[in-house]
Amino acid sequence: MTITQEDELIGLKEIGRIVANAVEAMSTALEPGMTTAELDAIGRKVMEDEGAQPAPELCYGFPGATCISVNEEIAHGIPGDRTIRKGDLVNFDVSAEKDGFFADTGASFAVPPVSKAVLKLCRDGKRAMWAGIRTVATDRPLADIGNAVGDFARKNRYTLVKNLASHGVGRSLHEEPGEIATWPDRSERRRMTEGLVFTIEPFLSMGAEWADDTDDDPWTLFSAPRAPTVQYEHTIVTTRNGPIVVTLPG
Incomplete structure (x- = not known):
């Protein structure tokens, strides 16, 4: 989506606020003994109380309102009877639609007690996302995002x-520009245009380089090789003065 008028930005900020509030509510409730289905119900209630529709269900028939991925799962985890335990690394990926606008956000949370390395991974996952966000401005190369995130990852070991990319969003959950790398990609030649709406969502890991599926279900993706991995995501709008982040709680 490319924003051309103020009411479009207002609509995006509204749905962005709703999905951000859902992540915040789920993370506040997160504790050992809960099931991922119970956490999903919390996110669903936040969205539906605000008149929003969970996008994974709406667009793809996903069996849940949110994606909840635990430990070796890194994306598209199906909410169900899995019980949260001490030491788990849990990712919430939440997207929704309201009044024809879509927004997408996500964050990872460690359930204490966890190692200092995992706590640092969570802090650095946010820093990696913001390294990419800070490159956003009209007419800059899209490749700047992946280069900035890649520099951060390399310097911090x-x-x-590399097969879970950012994407355009706004009038649908996934739209052009598609497959925006959050790693260095020499083939990327596109540029950011004024008003362009897309996600930035790097997957930072202590060893994984790919997301693999299995025969268990058609949705869940796992780290390959298996390693602690976090994802942080915002929906942003490109402007001449830099990025506008629309997925903020409030």
Whole structure:
């Protein structure tokens, strides 16, 4: 989506606020003994109380309102009877639609007690996302995002999952520009245009470089090789003065 008028930005900020509030509510409730289905119900209630529709269900028939991925799962985890335990690394990926606008956000949370390395991974996952966000401005190369995230990962001795990309969003959950790398990609020649709406969502890892599926279900993706991995995501709008982040709680 490319924003051309103020009411479009207002609509995006509204749905962005809703999905951000859902992540915040789920993370506040997160504790050992809960099931991922219970956490999903919390996120669903936040969205539906605000008149929003969970996008994974709406667009793809996903069996849940949110994606909840635990430990070796790094994306598209199906909410169900899995019980949260001490030491788990849990990712919430939340997207929704309201009044024809879509926004997408996500964050990872460690359930204490966890190692100092995992706590640092969570802090650095946010820093990697913001390294990419800070490159956003009209007419800059899209490749700047992946280069900035890649520089951060290399300097801090992390790997990046290279087959889960950022994407355009706004009038649908996934739209052009598609497959925006959050790792260095020499083939990327596109530029950011004024008003362009897309996600930035790097997957920072302590060893994984790919996301693999299995025969268990058609949705869940796992780290390959298996390693602690985090994802942080915002929906942003490109402007001449830099990025506008629309997925903020409030």
